[in-house]
Amino acid sequence: MTTDQDLSVGSALPPVYTPGSVESRLYEQWVERGYFTADVGSDRPPYVIVLPPPNVTGQLHMGHALNHTLMDVLTRWRRMQGYETLWLPGMDHAGIATQNVVERELAKEGLSRHDIGREAFVERVWQWKQEYGGRILSQMRRLGDGVDWSRERFTMDDGLSAAVLTMFKRLFDDGLIYRAERIINWCPRCLTALSDIEVEHSDDEGELVSISYGPITVATTRVETMLGDTAVAVHPDDERYAHLVGADIELPLTGRRIPIVADEHVDPSFGTGAVKVTPAHDPNDFEIGQRHNLPAITVMDERGVITAPGPFEGLDRFEARPAVTAALRELGLIVAEKRPYVHAVGHCSRCDTVVEPRLSLQWFVKVESLAKAAGDAVRDGRVAIHPPEMARNYFDWVDNMHDWCISRQLWWGHRIPVWYGPDGETVVVGPDDEAPSGDGWRQDDDVLDTWFSSGLWPFSTLGWPTDTEDLKRFYPTSVLLTGYDIIFFWVARMMMFGLYAMTDRGPAGSVPFHTIALTGLVRDERGRKMSKSSGNGIDPLSWIETYGADATRFTVARGAAPGGDVSLGDEWAQASRNFVNKLWNAARFAMLNGADAHAPLPDSSALATPDRWILSRLAFTAREVDAHLHDFEFAKACDVLFHFTWDEFCDWYVELAKLPLERGGAEGAATRTVLGHVLDALLRLWHPVIPFVTDELWRTLTGGESVVVAPWPTGLVSGGERLLDVETTYPDDEKRVAQLQAVVTEVRRFRAEQGLRPGQRVPARISGIADSSLASFEDQIRSLARLQEPTADFAETAGLVVGDIRVALDLSGAIDVAKERARLQKALDVARSEVALAEQKLGNPQFTGKAPQPVIEKMRSRLAAAQADVVRLRGQLDALPPR
């Protein structure tokens, strides 16, 4: 009954898989059927991942493709295992980035944001978001992201804005938010404060200039700041200058007199050992100024233009630098010629402008207690970091964190909820409070750092501060998966905020996630960091177009070791595409031959050796895949599946199946059933990585609803049939098949070397198959090695021996004796040196005395095998016709 019906199932599949015709149809179906919508009322254990919200301005790049694929693998895997799975998507409003985009648009119309005013500008940004924002969301659909679209959030939507206000007020009331005049990192182009991590340091070439301040000489790379000097500092123990401490000297070009002070901060061994002190323009100097009660004189405005009265007023900082130097030189005060000096210079991470330290009034989060809690949660194991080595980076940062400057002089973002009254009152307005009104009241102009709202993401997206059902059920989240480059920006902030906001959940329940899984960066085929600026970026969308979403996903997942960087090139994607097609065709073969996934699997005693072998290998593979996914070893999970699929299932099992399928009967029926069951399980195992092709095939094979909601073959947590017997393996059958493989390979090798056409059937006599359970073993060898039954006039011209099995071949004509002799001789040499090595080892009392027993056993059998090889090869050589 293999039957037209069965044939029609397989013949519905074309010989080449075309992703384009499958992907969008399936994705829409998955969403419509609600597979990705989490049920807050189910009694399954929860498995939750919040998507690191991409910027609203963003487009899907390879880094997203990598992380999204891995998150999708995890959530699909867990869903199949029986977890109530929630993967929550959303976007970040991305303060500076988005504001810049809209400002550029305005600029095309010849306008600046100041021309249209704050309200109109913010309105513009919302419009922009409406029209162009979130392109990445449709791109995520293309990739196959199984996110819960019904729970999509945006950091600026009403709920999340209320969360921001609540958090701000709570921190403020607890004294953890304060406003102060401090030196902060200032971008003179973006015209806003930046937090420490928004500053990127690079080694830039500058000039170190030594200036004589009368009795004492100082050195600086930022000459123009001397206009704001209010002291010179030396080390208290520096004898060279002890007599000068307390003295007043004249500051050149200004006519001001400034003191010489002693301060521990100064390194006497650097330069002249004397430091000019500019409290308004340098963080160290600011602190020295605090300690010595020095005035802070601001000499530059927010654009980096000199404001100090005098000849330099109005000059840009970089024009002022040579100008001031020239003026000093004219006075003969440049004592040492300026010399090139490479030093670290801070740049704005957004626009690369050189950051200017600037004294200004800003809002800060007092991080000490928050950071300590964030560190402790990892230290005491409530939150695990994968890979563990990365934890060190995390500790280094949270343990040495400075207070976090959270105010930004932007318009796009959460406006700081603080109102100032006419008499200097300060009122913080929570989400449910009335804002003060009346004359003289006005709200703070600044907005909050984007990372303030993203720090709330794991709970604000679930409804916090309202204690919603979602929040109760899905917090803490299970895994946070993101690139290691974002630990400080985001991960540490979520830790601090989560632990603080959710304290009432107790120590274990307050963490934002149980596990942090860090991924690497995406690199090109030569290991260089993939980026727009180096022009080596690969657009994942173009891969999806060319090779399909599955191939794209497999390519990135296959490269993903925990925390390891991923190298990608087109050849990788091509290979993946080829693999997907291979799987497609293996399934097509099975279906064309009536593979049956429904019939009960026959009792193992009724199965043939190849059947038991493939079931054994499948069970092993499934266990490995499970274990690797547990460890976030995506590359290894892909690898074992890949090898099982191609090397074992396709190259051997499918080939071995052809014979019984052809013969039909009970033998054929059993094979069809095993084929169906193995393929079924294989498609399920592959589904998390390559969801589209597996669903298409699985539905055709089983007639089931969708593999998305099919049970995982192993490790189920609740419900569903256990598909795979992972406990039972068949070691004897594994040995037998290994033997068969060795024989077949040896015959093929011989044939290739002798230049026989692959199609040519060679008469062969096979002997030495001892095992009676392998009734068809001989036929299988003949089938796979393209041999035929011995003819009546069979005359052996070559004999191959593998283990106990001997294959005599009649090439009905001379074989290339010289070639064969050379080959045998070479093999004999190898075997002899093998024997020598093993004998030497075993003859060494040190070895036999100290090496563990299994190693010695292994060496013994190695020796025995090599000795047997020598005997056999000598026999074969002797049997060759004389020259």
Add this chain to the structure above:
RNA sequence: GGGCGCGUAGCUCAGUGGAAGAGCACCCGGCUUACAACCGGGGAGUCACAGGUUCGAACCCUGUCGUGCCCACCA
């Protein structure tokens, strides 16, 4: 300046104490009715270098060289 990591086949990387591996690329032969996006066969490496520990080292230790990344308020 501090910290972390890496150097294994032409390329990208597994392997972390007991016979050097995979994918891609390469060479030879094939349209063997699932798949030429395929099949069969093959070559390929002083495991960066130098010492040390060990019966035994790609693996552990020390040093050197090369290379990548992160952190950093020495003017």
